[in-house]
Amino acid sequence: MATARERxxxxxxxxxxxxxxxxxSTRAICDRAGVGMPEIYRQFGDKQGLLTAVADTxxxxxxxxxxxxxxxxxxxxxxxxxxxSHVAFALGNPHLYxxxxxxxxxAKPQAIKEAQxxxxxxxxxxxxxxxxxxxxxxxxxxxxxxxxxxCLMALSFPELFGSLDISQSVRDAVIGKVTGDEQEDARIGTxxxxxxxLVGTLTATAPADPDxxxxxxxGQARQAR
Amino acid sequence: MATARERxxxxxxxxxxxxxxxxxSTRAICDRAGVGMPEIYRQFGDKQGLLTAVADTxxxxxxxxxxxxxxxxxxxxxxxxxxxSHVAFALGNPHLYxxxxxxxxxAKPQAIKEAQxxxxxxxxxxxxxxxxxxxxxxxxxxxxxxxxxxCLMALSFPELFGSLDISQSVRDAVIGKVTGDEQEDARIGTxxxxxxxLVGTLTATAPADPDxxxxxxxGQARQAR
DNA sequence: TCAGATGTGTTAACGCTGATATCGTGCAAG
DNA sequence: CTTGCACGATATCAGCGTTAACACATCTGA
Numbered sequence: 001m002a003t004a005r006e007r008x009x010x011x012x013x014x015x016x017x018x019x020x021x022x023x024x025s026t027r028a029i030c031d032r033a034g035v036g037m038p039e040i041y042r043q044f045g046d047k048q049g050l051l052t053a054v055a056d057t058x059x060x061x062x063x064x065x066x067x068x069x070x071x072x073x074x075x076x077x078x079x080x081x082x083x084x085s086h087v088a089f090a091l092g093n094p095h096l097y098x099x100x101x102x103x104x105x106x107a108k109p110q111a112i113k114e115a116q117x118x119x120x121x122x123x124x125x126x127x128x129x130x131x132x133x134x135x136x137x138x139x140x141x142x143x144x145x146x147x148x149x150x151c152l153m154a155l156s157f158p159e160l161f162g163s164l165d166i167s168q169s170v171r172d173a174v175i176g177k178v179t180g181d182e183q184e185d186a187r188i189g190t191x192x193x194x195x196x197x198l199v200g201t202l203t204a205t206a207p208a209d210p211d212x213x214x215x216x217x218x219g220q221a222r223q224a225r
Numbered sequence: 226m227a228t229a230r231e232r233x234x235x236x237x238x239x240x241x242x243x244x245x246x247x248x249x250s251t252r253a254i255c256d257r258a259g260v261g262m263p264e265i266y267r268q269f270g271d272k273q274g275l276l277t278a279v280a281d282t283x284x285x286x287x288x289x290x291x292x293x294x295x296x297x298x299x300x301x302x303x304x305x306x307x308x309x310s311h312v313a314f315a316l317g318n319p320h321l322y323x324x325x326x327x328x329x330x331x332a333k334p335q336a337i338k339e340a341q342x343x344x345x346x347x348x349x350x351x352x353x354x355x356x357x358x359x360x361x362x363x364x365x366x367x368x369x370x371x372x373x374x375x376c377l378m379a380l381s382f383p384e385l386f387g388s389l390d391i392s393q394s395v396r397d398a399v400i401g402k403v404t405g406d407e408q409e410d411a412r413i414g415t416x417x418x419x420x421x422x423l424v425g426t427l428t429a430t431a432p433a434d435p436d437x438x439x440x441x442x443x444g445q446a447r448q449a450r
Numbered sequence: 451t452c453a454g455a456t457g458t459g460t461t462a463a464c465g466c467t468g469a470t471a472t473c474g475t476g477c478a479a480g
Numbered sequence: 481c482t483t484g485c486a487c488g489a490t491a492t493c494a495g496c497g498t499t500a501a502c503a504c505a506t507c508t509g510a
Contacts, residue, residue, distance in 0.1 A: 004486085011427065026469085027466090027467080027468090034488090035487080035488070036487075036488045036490085037487095038471090038472095038488085041468090041470080042486085063406065085501095101381065102323070102327050102381055104247065108382060112385070113385070114383060116385065134394060137392075138394055141385070141388070141391045141394075142391055142394040142395045144372075144386075145375045145379075146370075146374050146395050146399070148374045148377065148378055149370045149372070149374015149378075150370045150374065152326075152327060152377060153370045153374075153384060156328060156333070160337070160366070161370060163366070165363055166367055168357060169363055169403075170367045170370055170371050170399060172402070173398055173401075173403065174371070174398045175396035177397070177399075177402055178398065202339070202492090221384045228457095229458065248494065250497085251496080251498085252495090252496080259462060261458080261461085261500075262460095262497090263458095263459085263460090263500090264457095266497090266498070268498075271498090272497065272498090352458080410473095436501095
């Protein structure tokens with residue numbers, strides 16, 4: 001038999017799979033855990049303390065789940081899969097997720113710092129390959145805020161915000177902006193190459209062939225419409 | 226003297242300016258409103274019903290606050306100011322905001338649909354000037370989700386996520402991606418012009434706009450730093 | 451004018467909740 | 481052995497949301 005503290009934690013987590021955190025009574029927890037009521041207060045001091053402890057163990061599962069994702073050689077893609085696993089966790093454990101990310105009262109789970117540290121490491125990997133357009137801390141905070149927002153809205157208003165299209169849209173928007181979109185980079189790279197080539201062409205031909213620019217002008221006007 | 230229903234609503238809203246929604250007892254509401262306890266249940270059926278009613282009136286203030294923002298001729302900028310006013314409202318009314326956007330239980334405020342409709346109209350104004358890269362509904366849902374996420378994280382973890390830099394970062398990321406960033410448009414436009422011009426030059430058949438060539442040459446030089 | 455409907459205020463009570471005090475047990479360490 | 485301690489059981493408390501029962505005022509329609 002596990003220790004009393006662990007039994008209380010697992011009992012609360014199990015009840016949390018069904019009911020909301022506020023709809024769970026301490027007596028129901030004690031019945032399921034096979035302990036007396038004072039045990040909760042001996043171990044956690046408070047119902048709030050118990051709930052934050054449960055939230056912290058939830059973060060452990062959450063982080064273990066994320067660490068299980070193998071890292072590829074594309075850190076930006078890793079960022080996207082981390083986002084998706086975050087969303088999957090939220091939709092799979094709605095009450096636990098709300099307990100983790102919208103704590104009531106004063107006591108906040110400490111483990112969110114670890115979550116942010118993990119995300120920060122993933123962001124730094126993007127920085128190492130030169131694909132980061134923000135300070136790493138700001139990038140990690142931005143991604144996590146947007147990610148949590150999508151999840152909480154999907155949980156609170158599933159009929160209006162439950163679509164995964166929203167998650168994908170916001171995901172690509174914020175990650176794309178923070179890391180620099182590949183397509184955008186490609187276009188800019190194309191522009192650079194083209195500009196150099198064109199400038200070279202013009203400097204080589206313009207003195208001898210001023211009509212080239214003129215011909216270019218009317219073609220552009222026609223192409224614009 | 227106002228009607229009993231209004232007094233209960235304002236009393237709850239006033240208490241909500243101080244305490245959390247769950248920390249407010251029905252008796253305290255009745256004392257402040259000067260009504261008997263059964264009045265709550267006659268008017269709202271439930272404490273939950275009362276809270277959702279309060280959330281709806283909060284949405285009215287929220288929407289009135291947004292409608293007060295004058296529209297400029299730049300709908301994308303209007304989108305950004307709407308984001309900022311949203312954040313200001315959240316930080317100014319934390320408990321009310323959490324009641325509005327993270328409802329507990331089953332009853333959800335209906336007025337969030339109006340909020341989304343208002344945002345949808347603002348997004349459609351961007352569409353009208355050809356600056357929208359997503360379906361309008363998806364764009365509005367994406368913006369609102371990210372906006373709420375930033376606010377809730379700032380309220381729940383102010384020491385980690387309270388910085389307004391995060392709000393600005395996510396705001397520019399999602400709005401920029403959804404509406405099409407101006408700089409990005411400029412770059413892509415440049416790339417397009419360059420491609421056409423270069424092709425035209427090489428084939429010596431398709432003329433181009435000399436001004437465009439000039440602009441891209443200078444822009445390219447500036448961009449190259 | 452009267453009768454009833456309607457909205458409102460008062461008191462009291464019910465069951466449940468979180469939290470505490472008190473006491474008894476078993477077990478491991480000294 | 482006995483001392484200390486972690487754990488379980490019972491009882492109790494104040495506060496909570498909720499409801500019942502009743503009294504009172506105001507307005508409505510005949």
